[in-house]
Amino acid sequence: MNYIEYGLSCIFASAKGRDAKLFTKSPAFAQHATATIALSCPDAGLSGSQMHKELSAEGAGHFPTLQWPEASAETKQYLLISEDPDAPLPSPIIHGLYYGIPSSATGVSNADFEKAKEPYTLKGGFKYGKNRRGTVYIPPRPLLGHGPHRYFFTLIALNEVIDVSNLSELPTADEMAAAINGKVLGWGEWIGVYERKWE
Template sequence: MRPIVEVTLSWLLKNRRGRDAKLFYTRPAFAKHPEQTLIVTSPDCGETDAQLGVEYTADGKGKCPQLRWEWKADKAPGEGVDVKEWLLVSEDPDAPLAMPISHGVFGGIPPSKTSVEAVDFEIQDDSKALLKGGFHYGVTRRNVPYLPPRPLMNHGPHRYFYQVVALSEPLDPKLLSAKATREQIADAIVDKVLGWGMWVGSCERKWN
């Protein structure tokens, strides 16, 4: 898209942003867990709300930020309750659309894996939607495993929410291997959420 067209669209749509009320963690599956119980950090990008460097955007290499997570003190599930799988969902609620843009839906993350890095998101077997990290990817707007940030020029900063969810039961392998949508995953995790947390990165593109 030519810069002049992007800037014009940004001006016309400047007030269409902030769909926070429609983010993944607001779905019914999280009704019993309104507060974050996981601490999610990004060793290579910094504290939450950090500005994403160009290598993490569509203008650069499009790398997914490295993420790590752990339970908050005294927030881990009780004795005898184990995490069977992790889920990771990335969204942009500041896109000028009715719903947040899905930048990544990743299910079937093994319970022993509590961090991800860029190489994990490379495709291992596209026929099974399987990635090198040993988990599956779902649907994004451009049919790629991870859609790097590319907000409209001059639309202001966009926030990218990386939400990690602990599940008490594994998701259906058939669902995961079929490139599930965010909505299908949201329905599938009802009564399976043990806790969640998120890290937020920020990105802005300017044209003067």
């Protein structure tokens, strides 16, 4: 299987960098072209740092700890999305989508992403939307030999609570982009890098 995967990596070597289709490029961010929230990851270091094995599918697949400053008075809620624009597909892969994060939060850790009793609800007190597999989170696992992949973790501050009455039980990134249009106050981004090398 490794030979097949490596062969596919060679074929699709140039199929990377779908940055123009990242979540923050949707119309909801027309007035917010650049990040204004400082988002950090003590598990891995500065944005652009290599993610260690425990944060990947080859290890425990933990969700990285993320931290940010206290919210402004205008912030009513947060949205968090994780995506990989370097997969050999037309659009970035959605690894995780989380909404209803309270404005009192100043970070998340792996324990927050365990399922709670209520449907599509997590122990961190927020809900999750649809990723590529319909799971809570897909840890990094780029194609073998496809080079470094960037995993964007983006936190969005909203000036209104999301109206869930117009959303699916497991909302997609497209649904969420429409739901937050006109509600974005600002956003922050942390990028982790992971690569599976042929050895």
